[in-house]
Amino acid sequence: MPKGIIISASSNLYQIETENKIYNCTARGKFKNEGTNVLVGDKVEITISSEEKAEGIIEQILPRYNEIKRPKMANLTCIILVISMKMPSPDLLLLDKELALAKKLNINTIICFNKTDLAKKEEIEKLSKIYKDIGYEVIETNAKNKGEIEKIxxxxxxxxxxxxxxxxxxxxxxxxxxxxxxxxxxxIISSKNKKEKTQLQK
Ligand SMILES: Nc1nc2c(ncn2[C@@H]2O[C@H](COP(=O)(O)OP(=O)(O)O)[C@@H](O)[C@H]2O)c(=O)[nH]1
Ligand SMILES: [Mg+2]
Structure with a gap:
């Protein structure tokens, strides 16, 4: 039976990436009946109902490495924790909480200090050093500069x-x-009231 990874889920439709192709699949009713959530990241076995239309059915979920509730995902092996240097200012309590959770779930964590263009070099280095010193991989990025993505x-x-x-x-x-x-x-971050809130562009 072909194996693949669920790369997206929307209501009861799943996209499964196999070695050479992406299939749009539904899941067998048994999962719902058993109360098993089918999650993005799940490794699954599928049967192909139409090769031409790239459609199939999820038959089996393979054992999970881990599972997180928010966002609902399975088998995460790496988390990139993005912290911005300014707007919004660094939320180190959130960072520490997420580092602890990731450790518990055995997920490798990379800390990414972003918006380095908005902060002083010394500020960035001071923060980076705290986390590098306790063994974390730290990267510094200005996401507006496309070349820096190579660091990730x-x-x-x-x-x-x-x-x-x-x-x-x-x-x-x-x-x-x-x-x-x-x-x-x-x-777009509202700079008018600096409330650090995000508004989606329509
Ligand atoms: N100056 C600067 N602005 C950035 C950088 N990265 C993101 N932004 C801007 O910050 C805002 C929020 O970014 P977005 O990617 O939507 O954040 P998300 O909510 O974490 O997905 C947008 O207006 C981006 O253009 C950066 O490295 N430097
Ligand atoms: Mg976003």
């Missing part, structure tokens, strides 16, 4: 990776330039 790419290879971090820190900007196309919408 090596961590994406052979991993199932999630980008995490507060709204407005630059996750969409980073992911869009990694894939060199618009996958997600970039938000």
């Amino acid at each position: 790419k090596p961590f994406l290879e052979n991993n199932i990776t999630a980008f995490a971090g507060n709204s407005g820190v630059g996750k969409s900007t980073l992911t869009n330039s990694i894939f060199e196309k618009e996958l997600t919408q970039e938000g």
Whole structure:
């Protein structure tokens, strides 16, 4: 039976990436009956109902390495925690909480200080040093500068990776330039009231 990874889920439709092709699949009713959530990141076995239309059915979910609730995902092996240096200012409590959770789930964590163009070099170095000194991999990026995305790419290879971090820190900007196309919408941070909130562009 062909094996693949669920790369997207929307209601009861799943995209499964197999070695050579992406199939649009539904899931067998048994999963719902058993109360099993079918998650992005799940490794699955499928039967192909139409090769021509690239359609199939998920038959089996293979054992999970781990599972997280928010966002609902399975088999994460890497998290890139994005912290912005300014607008919004660094949320170190959130960072520490996420580092602890990732450790518990056995997920490798990379800390990415973004918006380095908005901060002083010394500020960035001071923060970076704290986390480097306790053994974390730290990268510093200006997501607006497309070349810097190369710093992140090596961590994406052979991993199932999630980008995490507060709204407005630059996750969409980073992911869009990694894939060199618009996958997600970039938000606009309201600078009028500096409330650090993100508004989606319509
Ligand atoms: N100056 C600067 N702005 C950035 C950088 N990264 C993202 N932004 C801007 O910050 C805003 C929020 O970014 P977005 O990617 O939507 O954040 P998300 O909510 O984490 O997905 C957008 O207006 C981006 O253009 C950066 O490195 N430097
Ligand atoms: Mg976003």
